[in-house]
Amino acid sequence: MSGFPRILQLFNSRWRGWGQLLVTGCLLLVLTACTATPSADASEAELAAILAQLPDPTPLTGEPNPFKTPPVPRNLPPTRATAVGPVCQAMQPAIGREAYSMANFRPEIRSAWAHPTNFGDRAAVDRNGQPVDNRISLIVLHETVASADSAINFFQTPHPRDEDQASYHALIRRNGTIVYTVPPDKRAFGAGSSSFRGESVRFNAKLPGSVNNFALHVSLESPRDGRDNRRRHSGYTARQYDSLALIVQQWMTGYTIPGDRITTHAAVDQSGSRMDPRSFQWQRLAQRLQLLNEGTIPGCADPDVGAGSSL
Ligand SMILES: [Zn+2]
Numbered sequence: 332m333s334g335f336p337r338i339l340q341l342f343n344s345r346w347r348g349w350g351q352l353l354v355t356g357c358l359l360l361v362l363t364a365c366t367a368t369p370s371a372d373a374s375e376a377e378l379a380a381i382l383a384q385l386p387d388p389t390p391l392t393g394e395p396n397p398f399k400t401p402p403v404p405r406n407l408p409p410t411r412a413t414a415v416g417p418v419c420q421a422m423q424p425a426i427g428r429e430a431y432s433m434a435n436f437r438p439e440i441r442s443a444w445a446h447p448t449n450f451g452d453r454a455a456v457d458r459n460g461q462p463v464d465n466r467i468s469l470i471v472l473h474e475t476v477a478s479a480d481s482a483i484n485f486f487q488t489p490h491p492r493d494e495d496q497a498s499y500h501a502l503i504r505r506n507g508t509i510v511y512t513v514p515p516d517k518r519a520f521g522a523g524s525s526s527f528r529g530e531s532v533r534f535n536a537k538l539p540g541s542v543n544n545f546a547l548h549v550s551l552e553s554p555r556d557g558r559d560n561r562r563r564h565s566g567y568t569a570r571q572y573d574s575l576a577l578i579v580q581q582w583m584t585g586y587t588i589p590g591d592r593i594t595t596h597a598a599v600d601q602s603g604s605r606m607d608p609r610s611f612q613w614q615r616l617a618q619r620l621q622l623l624n625e626g627t628i629p630g631c632a633d634p635d636v637g638a639g640s641s642l
Pocket of ligand 1: 472473474521596605607
């Protein structure tokens with residue numbers, strides 16, 4: 332294993348606190364160009380120019396986390412390399428030019444904590460008192476459909492009834508600003524009736540099982556032409572993909588989540604009503620994750636050499 336991913340792993344295993352994750356985000360930004368694999372799309376001169384423009388390694392700041400619950404140490408076994416999963420399938424042998432835009436980008440980081448009725452603890456037992464594996468092991472992508480501000484307002488409104496509660500761990504505005512809304516060690520209510528490869532946990536006799544107990548949820552703010560129920564819209568900004576890659580990279584490293592366990596609300600939904608995130612381009616996320624991991628994505632098999640980049 333090469334240097335920088337190893338450094339990130341060590342950094343995360345030693346400093347697992349919430350605030351430290353934000354600092355890790357800064358580190359990732361600084362390391363972006365360093366971990367890039369030179370390709371046909373970016374000459375060494377271009378890479379040097381990117382490096383010269385990197386920002387000072389000042390830690391990114393956000394509002395302090397009011398909950399301060401220390402994450403439970405995870406000791407997941409290393410996963411077998413596999414090509415299963417959409418982000419693995421979207422990997423390319425060469426890193427596309429757009430992914431290098433991350434090197435010049437420092438996302439603004441904010442927090443707008445959800446009301447405590449809209450999230451809970453990661454429970455150790457299900458509704459029948461049976462022990463369940465509550466280790467964080469899945470990343471679920473969403474879109475807000477409404478504006479980011481509407482979603483935040485909803486999360487900050489008390490919802491005493493279980494069926495009204497909803498939240499994500501983070502959302503990403505159109506300009507790439509990251510807004511954290513639920514601490515990652517807590518259970519956000521991002522996917523109601525849901526299952527991932529048969530994994531689902533049920534807590535309420537009146538409600539179906541869900542992936543929330545072991546999932547992290549992140550949502551992209553929809554474009555204006557996506558604030559309805561049509562199947563497609565104009566998609567997400569490059570800055571949104573940049574910030575999404577940084578969050579996903581932090582979570583993959585911090586919680587040992589392999590690439591084949593990145594999924595969507597549409598894929599885990601059991602109600603038949605969810606399509607999000609619509610118009611999502613997996614290749615744009617895959618390319619950025621490859622840039623942060625020396626051309627590969629942990630938990631995915633290496634891309635076929637010679638297929639060519641089409642980003
Ligand atoms: Zn969703």
